[in-house]
Amino acid sequence: MAKVILVCGKIASGKSWYCRGLMEKSPALLLSVDEVTSRIFDNALGDAHDETCGRIQAYLLDKAVEAVRAGADVILDWGFWTQASRREAVEFFQREEILTEWHYIDVSDETWRENIARRNAAVLAGEDPSYYVDDGLLQKLLGLFEPPRPEEMDVVYRF
Secondary structure, eight states: OOOEEEOOOOOTSSSSHHHHHHHHHOOOOOOHHHHHHHHHHHOGGGGGHHHHHHHHHHHHHHHHHHHHTTTTEEEEEEEOOSHHHHHHHHHHHEEEEEEEEEEEOOHHHHHHHHHHHHHHHHTTTTTTOOOOOHHHHHHHHHHHHHOOOOGSSSEEEEE
């Protein structure tokens, strides 16, 4: 039976890299909010960022249901930073009677900061379409992230 794999982790923790590895092991449809915002909006949403991302997430949840009902596994790559967002996703898929599997990317602070520096360098060099993470954004994002409790996750990947 097809399922949805939900990937949780801080910005630049390695979620997208991890998701690509999952896809190499087993075919799945990857749905990424970052991919949509990058390709359609060129990461230039400004004040509309949060509202637009919420609408994209709602759309991708519906697409995940369609894909699972068609027999395809789905990987959702958008962080699920808050306990509330994780609970809402669980409740959504329970209502749809769809199996889920939670994966948490738990990265050390040192590795995380190295990832951000590497990402920022690639963005500045035009090699990565992601947005640059300056200190202000980093502090904002740190304030938003709520690490999951162990009982919330099915798989914890540490590096």
